Amino acid sequence: xxxxxxxxxxxxxxxxxxxxxxxxITLLPFAVLISLFLVAPTLSLxxxxxHDNKTGVFTFENYSYLxxxxxxxxxxxxxxxxxxxxxxxxxxxxxxxxxxxxxxxxIIQEIATTFSSVAAxxxxxxxxxxxxxxxxxxxxxxxxLLNAGVDLYGGGFKLYSVLGLTIVYAYWEIPLMVLVMLPxxxxxxxxxxxxxxxLGASRWQYLRSVAIPILMTPxxxxxxxxxxxxxxxxxxxxxxxxxxxxxxxxxxxNLINGDISFDPGQADALAIxxxxxxxxxxxxxxxxxxxxxxxLAR
Amino acid sequence: MSRLAxxxxxxxxxxQVAVRDFxxxxxxGELVSFLGPSGxxxxxxxxxxxxxxxxxxxxxxxxxVDVTDLxxxxxxxxxxxxxxxxxxxxxAAENVDxxxxxxxRPAAERKARIAELLELFGLAHVAGSYPHQxxxxxxxxxxxxxxxxxxPGVLLLDEPLSAVDAKVREELRTEIRRMQVQMxxxxxxxxxxxxxxxxxxDRVVVMNRGAIEEVGTPxxxxxxxxxxxxxxxxxxxxxxxxxxxxxxxxLVERGERRVTVAGxxxxxxxxxxxxxxxxxxxxxxxxxxxxxxxxxxxxxQVEVQTFLGATTRLLVREVPxxxxxxxxxxxxxxxxxxIPSANAGRWPTGSNLSVKIPVGVSRLIxxxxxxxxxxxxxxxxxxxxxxxx
Ligand SMILES: Nc1ncnc2c1ncn2[C@@H]1O[C@H](COP(=O)(O)OP(=O)(O)OP(=O)(O)O)[C@@H](O)[C@H]1O
Ligand SMILES: [Mg+2]
Numbered sequence: 001x002x003x004x005x006x007x008x009x010x011x012x013x014x015x016x017x018x019x020x021x022x023x024x025i026t027l028l029p030f031a032v033l034i035s036l037f038l039v040a041p042t043l044s045l046x047x048x049x050x051h052d053n054k055t056g057v058f059t060f061e062n063y064s065y066l067x068x069x070x071x072x073x074x075x076x077x078x079x080x081x082x083x084x085x086x087x088x089x090x091x092x093x094x095x096x097x098x099x100x101x102x103x104x105x106x107i108i109q110e111i112a113t114t115f116s117s118v119a120a121x122x123x124x125x126x127x128x129x130x131x132x133x134x135x136x137x138x139x140x141x142x143x144x145l146l147n148a149g150v151d152l153y154g155g156g157f158k159l160y161s162v163l164g165l166t167i168v169y170a171y172w173e174i175p176l177m178v179l180v181m182l183p184x185x186x187x188x189x190x191x192x193x194x195x196x197x198x199l200g201a202s203r204w205q206y207l208r209s210v211a212i213p214i215l216m217t218p219x220x221x222x223x224x225x226x227x228x229x230x231x232x233x234x235x236x237x238x239x240x241x242x243x244x245x246x247x248x249x250x251x252x253x254n255l256i257n258g259d260i261s262f263d264p265g266q267a268d269a270l271a272i273x274x275x276x277x278x279x280x281x282x283x284x285x286x287x288x289x290x291x292x293x294x295x296l297a298r
Numbered sequence: 299m300s301r302l303a304x305x306x307x308x309x310x311x312x313x314q315v316a317v318r319d320f321x322x323x324x325x326x327g328e329l330v331s332f333l334g335p336s337g338x339x340x341x342x343x344x345x346x347x348x349x350x351x352x353x354x355x356x357x358x359x360x361x362x363v364d365v366t367d368l369x370x371x372x373x374x375x376x377x378x379x380x381x382x383x384x385x386x387x388x389x390a391a392e393n394v395d396x397x398x399x400x401x402x403r404p405a406a407e408r409k410a411r412i413a414e415l416l417e418l419f420g421l422a423h424v425a426g427s428y429p430h431q432x433x434x435x436x437x438x439x440x441x442x443x444x445x446x447x448x449x450p451g452v453l454l455l456d457e458p459l460s461a462v463d464a465k466v467r468e469e470l471r472t473e474i475r476r477m478q479v480q481m482x483x484x485x486x487x488x489x490x491x492x493x494x495x496x497x498x499x500d501r502v503v504v505m506n507r508g509a510i511e512e513v514g515t516p517x518x519x520x521x522x523x524x525x526x527x528x529x530x531x532x533x534x535x536x537x538x539x540x541x542x543x544x545x546x547x548x549l550v551e552r553g554e555r556r557v558t559v560a561g562x563x564x565x566x567x568x569x570x571x572x573x574x575x576x577x578x579x580x581x582x583x584x585x586x587x588x589x590x591x592x593x594x595x596x597x598x599q600v601e602v603q604t605f606l607g608a609t610t611r612l613l614v615r616e617v618p619x620x621x622x623x624x625x626x627x628x629x630x631x632x633x634x635x636x637i638p639s640a641n642a643g644r645w646p647t648g649s650n651l652s653v654k655i656p657v658g659v660s661r662l663i664x665x666x667x668x669x670x671x672x673x674x675x676x677x678x679x680x681x682x683x684x685x686x687x
Binding site: 189191192194195196197198199200201202205209210213214294295296 | 348349350369370371372373374375376377379380381383384385386387388396397400401428430444445448
């Protein structure tokens with residue numbers, strides 16, 4: 001208990017105002033942070049995307065990519081890559097998370113959580129390099145498979161393709177899925193299963209009527225997170241392909257840094273497109289989370 | 299024919315024996331409680347009955363059919379779990395419907411049955427609510443309605459009231475009993491709350507360390523416990539030290555007085571033993587009421603008065619008649635005397651009180667467990683026996 005007396009809780013309007021003021025002060029650093037790193041860049045992006053970066057004149061020209069099929073390729077690639085790595089990461093991650101929970105060993109669950117949070121963050125150039133060294137044209141595994149009579153690259157596989165990138169992305173998407181699905185799976189009460197059982201339900205009836213409906217919300221919400229995560233990933237793809245793959249984040253970077261294709265206005269417009277997809281994912285997640293939090297509250 | 303027969307059930311978890319040689323038959327329409335301290339195997343026995351655990355030995359016979367090897371979903375029993383275990387994604391009505399829909403009963407029949415049960419349990423107004431929108435008492439009722447909806451052969455309740463507050467608990471236990479009698483459902487209730495067990499059961503099974511200590515009606519268990527464990531576990535109990543003078547003749551001594559009691563056989567001469575007496579059996583002595591030489595007495599100073607409703611409990615610190623008396627209560631312990639609340643004014647805090655110890659209704663046990671002094675637990679608060687200190 002704090003030293004505050006009950007009387008001061010019932011305080012005067014003036015006291016209430018003071019408290020409100022104090023609350024505002026404590027929120028100030030957060031407000032500064034948000035404006036500096038979220039609001040200001042977003043506004044600048046929006047402004048930039050509607051202006052010609054040479055003349056500074058208002059224009060819709062930067063959004064012309066929406067009308068040219070060729071300019072939409074990065075979006076198509078990014079959407080496909082994100083979808084593929086979300087499906088792979090989501091399903092494999094879900095199975096692993098369920099296996100971890102089924103082990104009923106707290107120590108395994110702790111180790112898995114720690115490992116997953118490390119692995120989920122192992123991305124970027126080091127990961128790209130690790131994969132080039134393993135699955136690249138001259139990678140260790142590629143060579144060994146070749147010796148064993150399996151010619152990956154001869155068979156059409158390329159690490160720098162959407163399929164190759166899917167495998168690389170799965171490397172952190174799987175642990176991320178494990179990380180976000182462990183809590184809801186752990187919150188499933190064994191007594192629900194037993195209650196269904198004693199009421200006469202088969203295993204499948206329990207899954208269909210109880211477990212799947214309860215877990216559907218956190219599952220979809222996790223997929224949205226994986227999707228957003230894959231869509232926004234940049235460093236890994238860049239490290240792997242030196243910028244020669246048409247993905248939205250890479251394209252943005254080329255438009256800002258590139259010599260030939262320098263066009264910050266169009267980069268801003270692309271970034272707005274990316275932001276829209278992010279907002280849809282994260283917003284959908286927020287709505288779903290609220291529901292599942294009620295069901296899985298302990 | 300008995301509805302349910304548990305025969306020679308034993309179960310161990312590793313080295314830990316959870317249930318040992320448990321034998322019980324439950325008659326049709328009977329409510330039997332399993333009562334005992336934490337960890338004595340109540341839940342394990344219930345889960346074995348339901349089929350969630352398989353016994354190492356023994357059999358479960360339901361309506362003359364051995365169901366020991368049947369999975370839970372084919373036993374046709376109903377169960378209410380400690381935390382209710384309502385399905386959070388279903389409304390009250392959908393929860394009640396679950397067992398019926400799994401059994402593929404016709405829609406019209408289901409609808410009628412749900413309505414009837416929700417009505418019976420006073421839940422009609424929350425039929426469309428989800429568990430997280432209901433109070434603890436409402437969730438508890440839904441869990442009961444869901445369990446009885448399938449017209450189970452036996453209803454199993456594991457501490458069904460432990461998660462609701464005291465007032466709702468008393469209300470609900472009466473309601474459970476009313477429903478149970480009305481529907482004639484054979485029921486096993488697991489509880490560690492003795493007032494719950496005593497108030498609504500036909501019979502009480504007192505358990506201790508995985509084994510049945512004693513089975514009897516609530517009145518038998520309370521008034522004529524056959525085992526020392528039961529005597530000490532149920533209700534409030536004073537444990538008054540006496541010295542065995544002659545075990546053969548049942549002669550015991552306390553202070554300056556000697557009396558003969560039953561149950562001294564097996565004790566050694568000169569040994570200290572404990573006389574178990576309920577607080578309401580100790581008779582306060584007025585200034586005019588004398589005692590016979592054959593009566594044991596104890597006297598002391600009232601330290602605390604606890605108002606219990608119709609009666610008031612006095613906690614008394616004994617003032618021994620002689621210094622160094624081995625049969626005096628240890629100085630840290632008090633004895634309890636229940637008197638009609640109307641008379642409480644005669645023994646205010648700080649006053650002196652003498653009581654007669656009625657030897658006839660007391661029980662003698664060896665002092666080997668040596669908690670000494672006065673053990674007691676209140677019959678209203680439930681819970682485990684604890685020494686007054
Ligand atoms: N699944 C299990 N694994 C290992 N030991 C167990 C298991 N279930 C119960 N036990 C042990 O068996 C003993 C009996 O447990 P049980 O849960 O039946 O007691 P209880 O009478 O229901 O106690 P409480 O009043 O605390 O619920 C305890 O010592 C407990 O630790
Ligand atoms: Mg238990």
